[in-house]
Amino acid sequence: MELLMRILQMIIDTSIDVLPIASIIFGFQFLVIRKPIPNLKRVIIGFVYVLVGLSLFLLGLEQALFPLGRLMADQLTNPSFIYGDAGIIPEVINWKDYYWVYIFAFAIGFSTTIAEPSLIAVAIKANEVSGGTVGISGLRIAVAIGVAVGIALGSYRIVTGLPIHYFIISGYIIVVIQTFFAPKMIVPLAYDSGGVTTSTVTVPLVAALGLGLAETVPGRNVLIDGFGLIAFASLFPIMSVMAYAQISEYIGNRSR
Amino acid sequence: MLGSLRDLLPIILVIGFFQAVVLQQPIPGFVDIIIGTLFIVLGLTFFIYGLEMGLFPIGESMANAFARKGSVFWLLIFAFCLGFGTTVAEPALIAVADEASEVAAIGGMILNTPEAMESYANGLRFTVAFSVGLAIVIGVLRILKGWSIQYMIMGGYILVVIMTALAPKEIIGIAYDSGGVTTSTITVPLVTALGVGLASSIKGRNPMTDGFGLIAFASLTPMIFVMGYGMII
Numbered sequence: 001m002e003l004l005m006r007i008l009q010m011i012i013d014t015s016i017d018v019l020p021i022a023s024i025i026f027g028f029q030f031l032v033i034r035k036p037i038p039n040l041k042r043v044i045i046g047f048v049y050v051l052v053g054l055s056l057f058l059l060g061l062e063q064a065l066f067p068l069g070r071l072m073a074d075q076l077t078n079p080s081f082i083y084g085d086a087g088i089i090p091e092v093i094n095w096k097d098y099y100w101v102y103i104f105a106f107a108i109g110f111s112t113t114i115a116e117p118s119l120i121a122v123a124i125k126a127n128e129v130s131g132g133t134v135g136i137s138g139l140r141i142a143v144a145i146g147v148a149v150g151i152a153l154g155s156y157r158i159v160t161g162l163p164i165h166y167f168i169i170s171g172y173i174i175v176v177i178q179t180f181f182a183p184k185m186i187v188p189l190a191y192d193s194g195g196v197t198t199s200t201v202t203v204p205l206v207a208a209l210g211l212g213l214a215e216t217v218p219g220r221n222v223l224i225d226g227f228g229l230i231a232f233a234s235l236f237p238i239m240s241v242m243a244y245a246q247i248s249e250y251i252g253n254r255s256r
Numbered sequence: 257m258l259g260s261l262r263d264l265l266p267i268i269l270v271i272g273f274f275q276a277v278v279l280q281q282p283i284p285g286f287v288d289i290i291i292g293t294l295f296i297v298l299g300l301t302f303f304i305y306g307l308e309m310g311l312f313p314i315g316e317s318m319a320n321a322f323a324r325k326g327s328v329f330w331l332l333i334f335a336f337c338l339g340f341g342t343t344v345a346e347p348a349l350i351a352v353a354d355e356a357s358e359v360a361a362i363g364g365m366i367l368n369t370p371e372a373m374e375s376y377a378n379g380l381r382f383t384v385a386f387s388v389g390l391a392i393v394i395g396v397l398r399i400l401k402g403w404s405i406q407y408m409i410m411g412g413y414i415l416v417v418i419m420t421a422l423a424p425k426e427i428i429g430i431a432y433d434s435g436g437v438t439t440s441t442i443t444v445p446l447v448t449a450l451g452v453g454l455a456s457s458i459k460g461r462n463p464m465t466d467g468f469g470l471i472a473f474a475s476l477t478p479m480i481f482v483m484g485y486g487m488i489i
Binding site: 003016017018019020021023024025028029032033037038039042043044045046047049050051052053054055056057058059060061062063064065067068069071072075076081100104107110111112114115117118120121122124125126129130164165168169172175176179184187188189191192194195196197198200201203224225226227228230231233234 | 296299302318334348426441446467
């Protein structure tokens, strides 16, 4: 019974989030376009499915994954885990001591991206539009690797306390160089993949990791150093997707 | 169903491995986790089903209708509303804006009172929502005119770099993050369908090279505008 109430509550919450979008769409449809929507019944059922699906998805995340993920981020960044039970934090921290954090960052970045619903949506669309040239799982894995590398590097940045803009600006330079060499058809999709990766699943877990690190690493400020992981997670997929297209093109050329 | 389970498998493996091997801790609340996982799998299945039945078709049919109607004005208004309306209520953005107001208060940029912080957070939210609306408008214009995306994004990057040099140091991390949090799970499929639909219904546009790219603008403009906001206030 309590569970049922929570499902209901979640559906209500999600509906409130979706309301602005729905009213914009239907408002324009009826006031500006003034044409009946083709297959209206089907579209409405589709909307209901999206609503129910998203609610169940979020509820499941809150029930199972988020508490555990946050707990683990806490435990992994805890000084007593990193420096043994005594928990003595050395004066000068060595970034290598946090190796489990980087591995966790990589693994959690990869796996949450694979489950990200908006990335699945874009991958389905890209596959359809490209006539199958862009594979659904190929694109998703490429993006996931990008997010994984980005978050691992972002954690390294928090541990070392280096300024974020050095990393982001170097990333931009690499993206610009890659843009000239990557196959033309992939470029807009690659740029897009930076934005789609960071939503429902990735953001809460990654934010927990960033805040956990910034809280426990000596000399870091939660409010200043705790941010920035999302930025890494949205920059690196651009590179990895272009690299994926470059590699597939290279292999395609060689086999010919 | 099976597909959704496969999508979820990596997370389960990662968490299981770290919990059992690295941290060597028992998994708390095992039953909750099984139920939760079941929900996630079910939810993902429904979502993808509804995506192909509802979100994709409506995005594309609206793009088609606008293209046939030939009214650029209304299309751009729609683009702005879609960007602004979906962002301003985004829960992730509200959370980030609240945190940002704390940073600003501690950094001495605003008074450390609840009222000042709330007005700062609201201002930030509207700034980001406005910038996303603008981004979709620019992106739609690009599809209509067939401008090439590279130079526009590079121009955006250059602006980000310039703003980084000028903006207060405290705001930079938040500004960079704000680009990522604005694009929600429902906005992304809709905006993608809109772009691809527009590019396929306009002669001479290729849905692959012209249809994608709207999200890219929507994650770039908030960075520039948030840093600008930090400079003004």
